Amino acid sequence: MSAFSPKERLLRVLDKEKIDRAPVVCPGGMMNAAIVEVMNRTGHTLPEAHHDDTLMAELAFDVADYTGFENIGIPFCMTVEAEVLGSDIDKGSLACEPKIRQEAYPSVSQVEFKEPQALLRSGRINTVVQAAYRLARKHPDYPIIGNLTGPISTAASIVDPMSFLKELRRDKENAHRVIDYVSDVLIAYAQLMVDAGVKVISIGDPTATGEILGPKMFEEYAVPYLNKVIDGIHELDAAVIVHICGKMQSVRHMIPLIKGDAISTDAMVNLKRLKEDYPQLTTMGNLSTYLLESGNYEDVSRHTRRLVGDGIDIIAPACGLSTSTTIQALQAMTQTVKEL
């Protein structure tokens, strides 16, 4: 019998309180574990579950139930925000996540600013919020993690990304206005999720990386707008996880400036060293998703043990999982954490 429920354990670690052992989670959104094998066993399938709150809730619980992850994460894609902001979405399939078919605007100077509250009545926002509500009531011992696509990635999903990246330098005024607007919409969406019972929001912002933006643009755009969204969520009394994709060297020194309650990183980042250099950080990660997909269960266990041994605060996959990853691989990961 564990001393803490999965929900207590995760919330305590995010609050920097003492715990019995690290939680093992897979937040959802960009990093979701809705693998084909789980869906085939339960019949709760994608792409349908992207659009139906009952199915979304069932599949989200199936994932936790079959894999052993100690959270329930919704939704299963990164397109909810861009869709309500006007982009055209490809609905995806069982094995392939939804993606942006066409951005709403060719340039940051052409973005129409709409009232956030009106936007939130459209698209799949209500699907996610209703799913959160069901899950929070039905599974009070699990932390429900609501996932947001970060401000830079959402902006680059409503404005053509090639133009967007150039305009970060060429049209700073409009770039700032658009990202600020997107941040307001994200906070308003997060509020609906928190009102429905979500205790933790996880932000994945794969366009906001050192590799793509470089340190100057990361400092000018990623840090302030991530922090704006984080501050907005903290005001709602929810915790925030931030996932930073890719190599981090060029922006590593700015990571402590991000005000999230935990920082999750990709597999190539040495989390142990990050923690040594910045002991104030709560670290999360970073088991290689290629290793998980490879199906080499002994290596999965061995690397998971190493992460736990390194004192990583929250054990999680390093990035988005391949949908062909097996239940057994994910169980090898979660069981290892629970048995140590």
Added chain:
Amino acid sequence: MSELKAKLFQDLSDAVVDMDEEKTVETSHRVIDEGIDAYEAIEKGLAHGMDRVGELFDQEEYFIPEVLICSDAMYAGVEVLKPHLKGDEQGEKKKVVIGVIEGDTHDIGKNLVKIMLETSGFDVFDLGRDIPPQQFVDKAKEVGAHIIGLSTLMTTTMDGMREVVRILEETNLREQFKVIVGGGPISQSFADKIGADGYAANAADAVRLARKLVS
């Protein structure tokens, strides 16, 4: 090289590095007015600048926004100079067919590879994204490509790369084209496994690889 010519080439190169599109256009017009060879101006001016941009990218001085703006400046100059190229200077480049097997609009990596290959003297045919394997083969045959470049952003579609190689083998075309692969989930070991000719981790790598394969 005359002093003026050398200066104009240096100006073109610098304007690309400085992301100054107006200056590449203005200087390119000046090149034409002075009766200087357009081909040489592209090679020793604009492409030279883009080479320096590639080095700055390798050294992490420039990142993707900067590279994209520099390439806009370069292409603006090329547009001015292109009509003045002599016929035989246009048709002798090595050809590359590239595309993304499955991905979304964030095919930044592929676009970067395209830009870098073009500035390194390759003729690039960009199929775009969500391209079925057969289409790569068809296009490569049609244009007489030397290289087929495949990228994917999603692990679930890595099999599409294997499929391209398989189609080439089945139709006895494997020896005609070099196949290179890249993209988020791809690794050297995956490239080896499917029998590709090479793997590139980034755009600069892709240029080195392409040059090596056609030399």
